[in-house]
Structure formats: C-alpha cells, structure tokens
Amino acid sequence: MPDLKDMPGHLIRRLQQIAVAVFHGEVEAAGFDLTPVQFAALFRVSTNPGVDQVTLAGLIAYDRTTIAGVVDRLVQKGFLSRKVSEKDRRARVLHMTPKGLTALEQLTPAVLEAQKVILSGLEEEEAAEFMRLLRKATEALNDLSRAPLRAKPAGSKQD
Template sequence: MNSTDPRSNFAYPLMDVTRLLRKHFDRRAEPLGLTRAQWRAIKIVHRQPGISQKALAELLEMEPIPVGRVIDRLQQAGFVERRPDPNDRRVWRLHTLPRAHGVLDDMEVIAAGLRDDTLTGIADAELIACLGVLERMKQNLLALEDAASKNTNEP
C-alpha cells in the first residue's frame, strides 16, 4: 500500500487523538492533584463497586503491584477503601468513599468541556459516521482477540 491509501495510515491519527485527549485532560485535571492512573481507578471503582484489585489492574492495563500502590495512595487520601471479600480472604474489594464523589463530578465537568472543545466544528452526522466506523474496527479487533484466545486454548 502506498502513503496515499487511507488504509495504510489510519492508525496514526487515532493514536494522535488519543494522546492529545489524555494530554489535555491531564492538564485540565492537574488542579485536582491526581495522576491519570488515580483518576481512572476512582472512576472504574465508582462504576464497578466491589471490583477486585486484580480486575482493576486488568482494566487499567497495569501490573498488580503498581495498581496496589495507586490504591494505597487513594485509600490514604480518603477516596477509596478496601474491604475483604467474604468468600476469599486473599481478595480485597474496592469501594469509593464520599470524598471521591466530588472529584468524580469535577472530572466529569473537565471531560465535558474537553469533549465540547474536541468536537468543535464537527457535525453530528460526521460524528455518528465516525463512531460507527470505530465500532466496526473495535468488533474486528475483538474477533481477532477471540480467534487468538481460541488458538492458544486448543490442546
């Protein structure tokens, strides 16, 4: 494929947009005093009360030990708490505390402002078409993932 073929270069703008979204969100969220891993952890724990540290690590795409440190800091700051799993004493379940709710509200305001700024000049029809294409790409990649996991699980 040559460089004028849109199929050969589609991933670069996706990665650039993702990187720039993270950069601008981090800049706007800096006054909250949280790292990206911390605010992502708070949001996931809020959406999935009782999630295990292991499952959180998977969703954050981090190793368990660094996630444990993130949770340690969030617990010390009063954002989350660990509760023992009633069925497995090796597992800790994570829950947000009331202090996290204010930060979540602040993060949502920041995210809404960034979404508005990012989508300036983009018509709803363009956005809908873009989201449809991205969803199809996601489904294609998930199908590859399923096929790969089936191949590794075969005897």
C-alpha cells in the same frame, strides 16, 4: 509504503496524545491531579461498589499487574478504600470514599468538556459516526489487546 498520515496506527497514537493532553488540561483546570486511567478506575468503582482489583482491570481494559499502582494512588488521594474481600482473602475489594464521590462529581464536568474538545474538529454528525466506528473497531479487535475489556460483573449497574 504509505505516508504516516495515511496509517491508522499512527493517527490513533497521535489522537491518544492529544486526548491525554486535553484531559490533563481540563482536569488540572478543575483543580485535580488525575490521569485518564485513574479517572476510569474511579468511575468504574463508583458504578461497581465492592469490585475487586482484578475485575476492575478488566472493566477498564487495563493490565492486571499494574492496576494495583493505579489503585494505590487513588487510595493515597483518599478517593478509594481498599480492604481484603470477605469472600476471597486473596482479593482486594474497592469502595468509593466520600472524598472520592465528591471528587468524581467535581471532575465529571471537566472530563465531559475534554470529550467535547477531543471531537471539536468534527461536525456533530461526523462525531457521532466517528464514535460509532471507533466503538466498532475497538470491539472487533478487543481480544488482540494485552488488556482486553471484560464484561461487567453480574448484577452491576449500567452506565
């Protein structure tokens, strides 16, 4: 059996631990208490105003049954508003609040810094290649996920 240091799953788990720790450190230094998933949800709602919760879960590759808790916390923080959809009374649509837009603007530099720190052990060319390979691997295995990334809704803004 190979050593743990030679197992991609183990290394990916370790990098995830590091990435979350770095994210929290940068975001807390900016004065916010937000998780990476909450940030992803906030960002996606900003680029897809009026998105429903189920679609949001697909846009951030998050479990459909637990997205409501993420949204609940963002609503409690005053970053999002949630209301019943006029098109489908079963659906809840989401919009950024002014407080959420301000928070996203203030958070963005901290989140970008976290991304730099996460890749700081690599040279610039290595980081670009790592990102290319990471995207390729996650795209190839997307359908194996319990919460696969889903395409953007029609007419949505590009990132």
